[in-house]
Amino acid sequence: MSWLALGLAGCFEVLGVLNLKRVAMKKGWSAIALLIVSFVCSFSLLSYAMVSIPMGTAYAIWTGIGTVGAAVLGMVVYKEPKEWKRLLFIAMILASAIGLKLTV
Known part of the structure; x- marks a missing residue:
């Protein structure tokens, strides 16, 4: 269950970052509310996951x-560059996150 919570925490983190971009672009109240809810959910799920997953591993994967x-x-979404070097590092x-999961 902790690994599922960690995966969901990462997804809420992504949602929070996307809303951060929305706030920077148009500063609407709905974007600010989604930003706050996303990060609260992300940190809460990360905290739950850290009960049974080592802190360093959980944080690195998150x-x-x-x-x-x-x-x-x-x-x-935002048409940022898709250079091969960027894709390689992604x-x-x-690969690093999968390696950490396999070692725990």
């Missing part, structure tokens, strides 16, 4: 999900 998710959605982050 930030990896957030980083990869934000980068990929930035490329898809793949390296994913």
Whole structure:
């Protein structure tokens, strides 16, 4: 159950970052509310996951999900560059997160 909570925490982190971009672009109250709710859910689920997953592993995987998710959605939603070097490093982050999961 902790791994599911960690995965959901990472997804809420990505949602929070996307809403952060929305707030920066148009500063609407709905974006601010979604930003706050997303990060509260993310931190709450991360805290729950850290009860049984080592702190370093949980934090590394959580930030990896957030980083990869934000980068990929930035490329898809906001038409950010899709250079091969960027994709390579995203793949390296994913490989590292999978490696951490396999060692726990």
